Amino acid sequence: xxxxxxxxxxxxxxxxxxxxxxxxxxxxxxxxxxxxxxxxxxxxxxxxxxxxxxxxxxxxxxxxxxxxxxxxxxxxxxxxxxxxxxxxxxxxxxxxxxxxxxxxxxxxxxxxxxxxxxxxxxxxxxxxxxxxxxxxxxxxxxxxxxxxxxxxxxxxxxxxxxxxxxxxxxxxxxxxxxxxxxxxxxx
Amino acid sequence: xxxxxxxxxxxxxxxxxxxxxxxxxxxxxxxxxxxxxxxxxxxxxxxxxxxxxxxxxxxxxxxxxxxxxxxxxxxxxxxxxxxxxxxxxxxxxxxxxxxxxxxxxxxxxxxxxxxxxxxxxxxxxxxxxxxxxxxxxxxxxxxxxxxxxxxxxxxxxxxxxxxxxxxxxxxxxxxxxxxxxx
Ligand SMILES: [Zn+2]
Numbered sequence: 001x002x003x004x005x006x007x008x009x010x011x012x013x014x015x016x017x018x019x020x021x022x023x024x025x026x027x028x029x030x031x032x033x034x035x036x037x038x039x040x041x042x043x044x045x046x047x048x049x050x051x052x053x054x055x056x057x058x059x060x061x062x063x064x065x066x067x068x069x070x071x072x073x074x075x076x077x078x079x080x081x082x083x084x085x086x087x088x089x090x091x092x093x094x095x096x097x098x099x100x101x102x103x104x105x106x107x108x109x110x111x112x113x114x115x116x117x118x119x120x121x122x123x124x125x126x127x128x129x130x131x132x133x134x135x136x137x138x139x140x141x142x143x144x145x146x147x148x149x150x151x152x153x154x155x156x157x158x159x160x161x162x163x164x165x166x167x168x169x170x171x172x173x174x175x176x177x178x179x180x181x182x183x184x185x186x187x
Numbered sequence: 188x189x190x191x192x193x194x195x196x197x198x199x200x201x202x203x204x205x206x207x208x209x210x211x212x213x214x215x216x217x218x219x220x221x222x223x224x225x226x227x228x229x230x231x232x233x234x235x236x237x238x239x240x241x242x243x244x245x246x247x248x249x250x251x252x253x254x255x256x257x258x259x260x261x262x263x264x265x266x267x268x269x270x271x272x273x274x275x276x277x278x279x280x281x282x283x284x285x286x287x288x289x290x291x292x293x294x295x296x297x298x299x300x301x302x303x304x305x306x307x308x309x310x311x312x313x314x315x316x317x318x319x320x321x322x323x324x325x326x327x328x329x330x331x332x333x334x335x336x337x338x339x340x341x342x343x344x345x346x347x348x349x350x351x352x353x354x355x356x357x358x359x360x361x362x363x364x365x366x367x368x369x
Pocket of ligand 1: 002006029035036
């Protein structure tokens, strides 16, 4: 077995996951090759350094309790969908209306996100001045919101929605007030 | 239909029993993944909870080209990285924390001192982020290159190359440390 193959198989070998013939191949190579032996030892220590005990955990968590917590939270959330879910629904409706340019479309995601956020945090935003207040949100604020949105699209390509980049945020910031208004009206 | 497709179908249909099974069979792995990143049991539990909540929320949109476990890994890893980015938490808690929990005792059995482990974690922390992630996923989490590629959104070749460089750099850094100690 070559150094390259050994190098690629060491993690499974250390975990005891290799078939016996493959494991024998690795071991045969390790006997003859000091370099790979040193690498194996370093990786063994790496595994040990990140073992629960080495990270300070003395007792395993209570899995049953953890499970119950997750299930309870999921049930609660289902009863009251998060703002992002509501935002996504609005977006789905708004999406079909204007044929937005890609940059604008991403901006709309941020906007919807801001709207959802506002619904919880800033009810006054829905007054007549909502567009100007929205426009006054700082880039930081938008970034936090867009990050929340990007995290929602978790799994990226496995789901949908790309994280919003700085350029889009700048584009959004530069949107004229009437454009913002128009977007808001479509939601 | 295989078991995974069956489970996915039930999850998408909002079957609560299926979700409970899904959490139960994955919470352990996700918890230890989070513990390795957060290095704090409480924060790791928090990541577990948020990971499954996000999965629960998004399962309807999950397209299923990767395995459910790969998807969970990606969610958990992103949550960990985001939490670590938080300036407060970025200051790794491992050290003081591990010590006052009696790390010495836990590691005496392994015949390597806690100082050695601490030093090694410190060296690994200095690797470029993608390399460190790949190394830990590959060596500690025992994830295949194919899965790493799916979790980190890169090609399998890139995953292999990141791993190769991580090991090479780590070797160099460890050797440098050892020389310094002498
Ligand atoms: Zn070799």
